Every structure is written in C-alpha cells, then in structure tokens.
Amino acid sequence: MTDAERDATDDADATDPAGASEDDAQYLYCLVSTDEDAVLDVDGVEDESVSVLATDGVGAVTSPAPETVESDSELAVKRLLVAHQRVVDAAMDAYGAPLPVRATTAIDGDADAVRAWLGARADVVRAELDSLAGHREYHVTVSWDDDAATAAAHDADDDLDDLRAAVDAASPGESYLRERQYESAVADAVAEVEGALAADARERVAGVARSVVDRESADGVSFADGSADAVVRLAALTAVDDEAALGDALDDIADRNGVTVKFTGPWAPYSFAPDLGDGGDGE
Amino acid sequence: MSERIDVGGGDEDPEAAELRSGLVTLVLSLVEIVDEALEREAVRRMESGELDPEEIERLGTHLATLNEEITELERRENVEDSVAELRGQLDGVVDDALTGLDEDPAAKTLEDDHTHD
Amino acid sequence: MKPSKDATAVVDLVDVLLADGAVLAADVVITVADVPLVGVQARVLLAGMTRLSEEGIFDTWDEEIRERGRAAADETARDVD
Numbered sequence: 001m002t003d004a005e006r007d008a009t010d011d012a013d014a015t016d017p018a019g020a021s022e023d024d025a026q027y028l029y030c031l032v033s034t035d036e037d038a039v040l041d042v043d044g045v046e047d048e049s050v051s052v053l054a055t056d057g058v059g060a061v062t063s064p065a066p067e068t069v070e071s072d073s074e075l076a077v078k079r080l081l082v083a084h085q086r087v088v089d090a091a092m093d094a095y096g097a098p099l100p101v102r103a104t105t106a107i108d109g110d111a112d113a114v115r116a117w118l119g120a121r122a123d124v125v126r127a128e129l130d131s132l133a134g135h136r137e138y139h140v141t142v143s144w145d146d147d148a149a150t151a152a153a154h155d156a157d158d159d160l161d162d163l164r165a166a167v168d169a170a171s172p173g174e175s176y177l178r179e180r181q182y183e184s185a186v187a188d189a190v191a192e193v194e195g196a197l198a199a200d201a202r203e204r205v206a207g208v209a210r211s212v213v214d215r216e217s218a219d220g221v222s223f224a225d226g227s228a229d230a231v232v233r234l235a236a237l238t239a240v241d242d243e244a245a246l247g248d249a250l251d252d253i254a255d256r257n258g259v260t261v262k263f264t265g266p267w268a269p270y271s272f273a274p275d276l277g278d279g280g281d282g283e
Numbered sequence: 284m285s286e287r288i289d290v291g292g293g294d295e296d297p298e299a300a301e302l303r304s305g306l307v308t309l310v311l312s313l314v315e316i317v318d319e320a321l322e323r324e325a326v327r328r329m330e331s332g333e334l335d336p337e338e339i340e341r342l343g344t345h346l347a348t349l350n351e352e353i354t355e356l357e358r359r360e361n362v363e364d365s366v367a368e369l370r371g372q373l374d375g376v377v378d379d380a381l382t383g384l385d386e387d388p389a390a391k392t393l394e395d396d397h398t399h400d
Numbered sequence: 401m402k403p404s405k406d407a408t409a410v411v412d413l414v415d416v417l418l419a420d421g422a423v424l425a426a427d428v429v430i431t432v433a434d435v436p437l438v439g440v441q442a443r444v445l446l447a448g449m450t451r452l453s454e455e456g457i458f459d460t461w462d463e464e465i466r467e468r469g470r471a472a473a474d475e476t477a478r479d480v481d
Contacts, residue, residue, distance in 0.1 A: 031422075081417050085410060102421035117424075138403055139412055173343030174329075174336070176350075181326045217415045235416070247401045254401065263401050264409035273422040 025065040025106040026114050029087045030268065032095035033129045034059040042090035045083040050090075055115045056122035058129065061091045061098070062114055065106040080104065088268045097132040099125060100270045121276060128274055132237075135210060136266030138246060140234040142201050144194060148258020153189035160186055197259070198232035204249040209236035213271055235271035308365040311357055312373075315366065318353060322346055 027045050035057055040050040044063030052059040084103045091098045107114050118125065154160045163182040170178050206212045215233040238246055247263065254261040325342050328334050334342065357363045 028424075081414060082410070085413060085417060100421040102419075102423050103417045105421075105424055107424070139409075139416075141412070171340055173340035173345075173347065175343065176347040177322070177326055177329050177339065177343040180322050181330065184323075184326065215416060216419055235420075243403065247403065250401055261401065262412070263403045264405060264412050265403040266405070267413065267416075270413075270416045270420040273420065276422045276424050 024110045025108050026060075026062040026111065027065040027106045028101045028114070029061040029063075029084060030091050030098035030100045031118070031125050031129065032059045032061060032091050032098045033057065033126070033133070034095055038094075040087065040090050040094065042087055043083065044087050045080055047083075050087055051111070052091075053111050053114050053118070055119045056126075058118060058122050058125045059095070060107075060114050060118050061087060062107075062111070063087070092268045097129070097135055098268050099128055099132065100268045100273050102273075124274075124276075132269050132272070134239055134241075135237050135269060136240050136243070137269045137271055138209075138236045138238055138243070138263065138265035139215065139267065140201065140205055140232075140236060140250060141262040142197065142231045142233075142253060143229060143260045143262070144197060144231050145258035145260075146229075149190050149194060150186060151257075152193045153186055156193055157185075157189040160189060194231045197253075197256075201232050201253055202234065204253060205234055205236050205246065208242050208246045208249050209238040211237040211272060215271065237269055237272045240266065304360070304362060304365070307360045308362045308369055311353065311360070311362060312366045312369045314353055315370065318346070318349055321349075 027048075029044070029050070032052065034052060034054050037054050037059075038052040040052060040061065042050055044050040046066040048063040048066075050061060050063045052061050081103055088098060088100050107117055160182070163178070163185055167175055167178040167182055202212060213235050215235050236246065243266065250261050250263055253259060325346060329339050329342075357366055
C-alpha cells in the first residue's frame with residue numbers, strides 16, 4: 001500500500017477559499033436533506049472544519065481533504081475512521097438519516113466542484129434521502145458458546161453420542177482415528193444448528209426491519225471487532241419508531257442457552273446506501 | 284539434487300533468522316495440510332470397512348505419531364502462531380475464490396484509484 | 401433489549417465504515433488513503449480499540465506506538481498486502 005499524496009504549493013491554505021488551487025480536494029462524509037449551507041459543530045478529518053454545501057434541496061457534508069494520510073499507519077487509519085463516523089453521526093443528529101459515503105472518499109476540486117457534482121444528481125439523491133427518512137441502521141451479532149452449540153448438535157444428531165463413545169472404547173491407534181471422525185461429524189452438526197439459529201435470527205429481525213443484509217468484512221478475511229466466531233452478523237434498516245420492537249424480537253433469541261446477542265445502533269444507513277458511481281441510477 | 288539451501292544461523296543474523304522462520308512456517312503449514320488430508324483419507328477407509336482392525340490400529344498410531352512430531356517441531360521452531368496465521372489467511376483466500384467476493388467492482392474502483400494530478 | 405452505541409460498538413462499525421457507503425464514480429474521486437484491505441494483524445489492533453474518547457486516548461497511543469519503534473509498523477505493512 002502506498003501513501004496517496006497530492007502536490008500542494010507551500011502557501012496553499014486549506015481553510016482559505018480565496019487561496020484555492022487546482023490541487024484542492026474536499027473530503028466527503030455523507031449527503032443530507034437541506035436547503036441551506038451550514039457549518040457543523042464537529043471536528044472533521046485532521047480536525048478540519050466541516051461544511052454543508054447545499055444545492056437543489058440536498059447538501060454535501062465536506063471538509064478540506066488532508067494532503068496525505070499515511071495508510072500504512074494503523075493510528076492514521078483509526079483517526080480517519082473515527083472522524084468520519086463522528087461527522088456522519090453529527091450530520092444525522094442535525095438533518096435526520098443521511099446518505100453515507102464510503103470512508104476515504106474525496107472529490108477533486110473546491111466547493112463549487114462539489115456543488116456541481118451534487119447538482120448533477122440531486123434528484124436521485126433527494127429520492128434516496130426521502131426513502132431513508134425516519135430510518136436507522138442497527139447491527140445485530142449473534143454468538144453461540146461452543147459447549148452450548150455442541151450440546152445442541154448432540155441433541156439434533158443421534159449418531160454423535162455413539163461416535164464419541166467409540167473414541168473411548170477403541171485401542172490407542174484406532175482411538176486417534178475415531179477422534180478425528182467424531183470431530184469432523186460434530187463440526188458438520190454444529191454448522192447445521194448454527195445455520196438454523198442464523199436463519200431464525202434473520203427471520204425475527206426481518207419481521208420488524210424494513211430491510212436486512214449480512215454484514216461483510218472489509219477484506220473478506222476477518223472482522224475488526226474480533227467476532228470471528230459469530231453465528232450471524234446483520235445490518236437492519238429499521239424505522240426509528242420500531243427500535244423497541246426490534247429489541248424485543250432479539251430478547252427471544254438471547255434467551256436461548258449459551259447464545260449472546262450484541263445489538264448496536266442507531267447508526268446512519270451505511271449498508272443501505274446506493275451506488276452513485278454511474279451517475280446515480282443506484283439500487 | 285543434493286544442494287542445500289543455507290538460510291544462515293540464528294542469533295548472529297536477525298534477517299537470516301527471520302527468513303528461516305518464514306520458510307519453516309511455510310513448510311510446516313504445508314506439512315499440516317498434507318497430514319490432515321492423510322487423516323481424512325484414513326478415516327474414510329476406516330468407515331468404509333476396507334481395513335481390518337490391525338491395519339486401523341497401525342494407521343492410527345502412525346498418524347498420531349506424525350501429528351505429535353509436527354506439533355513438537357512447530358514448538359521448537361517457535362512457529363505455532365505464524366503457521367496458524369498463514370493457514371487462516373489461506374482459508375480466507377479460498378473462501379474468496381469460492382464465493383466470488385473479489386468480484387465487487389465498487390471495491391476495486393476505490394482501491395485502484397490513483398492520485399489525480 | 402436496547403441497542404448500545406458506546407466505544408466498543410463503534411469498533412463493530414469499522415468493517416462497515418471501510419466496506420459500505422455510497423461509492424462515487426472514479427473520475428471525481430481521490431482516495432486519501434488506500435485503506436480498504438486492512439490486514440489481519442491490523443484488525444487485531446483495531447479490535448483492541450475499546451475506548452474512543454477523542455484527544456486523550458490518541459495522545460497516549462501516539463507515545464506508546466512511537467516508543468515501540470518503526471520495526472513493528474514495517475512488519476504490519478508487509479502483512480497488509
């Protein structure tokens with residue numbers, strides 16, 4: 001990974017619009033529903049000041065993009081993500097459900113460039129924001145303690161008790177193979193009962209939420225919160241008024257033996273943002 | 284081929300030690316994978332009934348010993364964690380290939396973006 | 401149950417922040433950091449982030465990480481690929 005760097009003249013001042021040069025860029029956090037420009041009372045990336053640039057009934061929440069962010073430094077990455085989330089949350093508090101933009105996005109140019117970009121797709125953005133209004137994203141992570149899951153697997157599959165008994169009954173060499181055999185069988189059985197638990201959780205959440213998706217990890221390998229063993233990770237787009245009902249639905253799952261449910265939110269609808277890359281046809 | 288690859292001593296040369304450790308990690312990760320494949324095959328044959336009790340016992344004993352030796356070697360070379368990590372990453376790569384996670388064009392757009400001059 | 405939104409909950413957001421959100425067309429976009437592929441080791445560090453109050457925690461981290469030296473950062477950079 002290399003640093004993303006932009007040339008900047010020595011006297012370029014990111015906070016002075018009159019000093020804007022061709023190398024300006026505006027870090028973009030999210031889009032909101034609004035008719036007027038504003039300054040948000042929150043620190044942005046690199047502690048820059050955050051502005052809302054309005055055009056045609058929608059606004060872009062931006063701050064002057066930093067010249068460099070060292071992507072090799074975890075600390076720099078953390079700071080950026082924390083700032084990004086902080087600003088999106090502040091925008092949500094001020095304007096209701098925003099349309100979050102993926103972190104590390106900056107638009108080439110100055111405030112006018114941002115307005116031009118936004119103006120060109122204002123209709124689509126407005127329609128998306130109207131659709132998201134009154135909704136929030138909640139995260140549900142269901143985990144199942146190994147012993148409890150194994151016990152459930154044994155209840156579901158009669159053969160497992162016999163296989164486990166065979167391990168103890170056999171002579172040493174055979175016992176080693178019997179143990180491998182049991183481990184393989186129990187792994188399959190546990191996967192099956194976990195799948196059933198996941199399906200149950202999805203169904204209950206879908207009964208309350210408007211839309212439910214599985215949360216992916218950013219690199220397809222592991223999750224930052226260490227929930228490697230989670231049975232299911234969901235993002236649910238839910239009307240704010242239905243938050244309590246969602247919590248109630250999750251209580252039933254959490255009551256099961258050895259099951260833990262982590263319920264977080266309300267977040268901005270990151271997982272339900274459309275693709276604006278092709279001019280705004282979106283999803 | 285009777286060549287030997289000298290990856291250098293340990294304490295006097297930290298870079299060489301690291302190279303050696305990386306190679307040992309790779310080799311033992313592969314050995315683990317092969318060992319597990321052998322075990323699966325042994326279980327399959329045992330389940331199919333084509334082995335007599337003596338053969339099962341012998342096979343199981345050999346594999347148990349092999350497993351112990353691999354574990355001991357990893358401990359001695361201090362590569363238990365790095366082997367686990369490498370195998371975890373390999374699993375991730377395989378998962379990606381199987382589920383086509385690599386195919387998200389939006390993700391590629393952002394990753395491949397270069398500085399605009 | 402009620403949803404939580406504390407610091408540990410924000411750690412839960414990291415994957416979403418990196419992977420989700422509207423994506424813009426390449427011709428207007430500069431990435432200010434090549435972030436998306438955060439490697440396994442970096443993830444373990446991110447998961448260790450249990451308190452996210454702003455300036456104070458980061459200042460302490462700055463000092464600790466500098467003291468540990470660049471060697472650790474170099475190794476992580478290699479693993480991130």
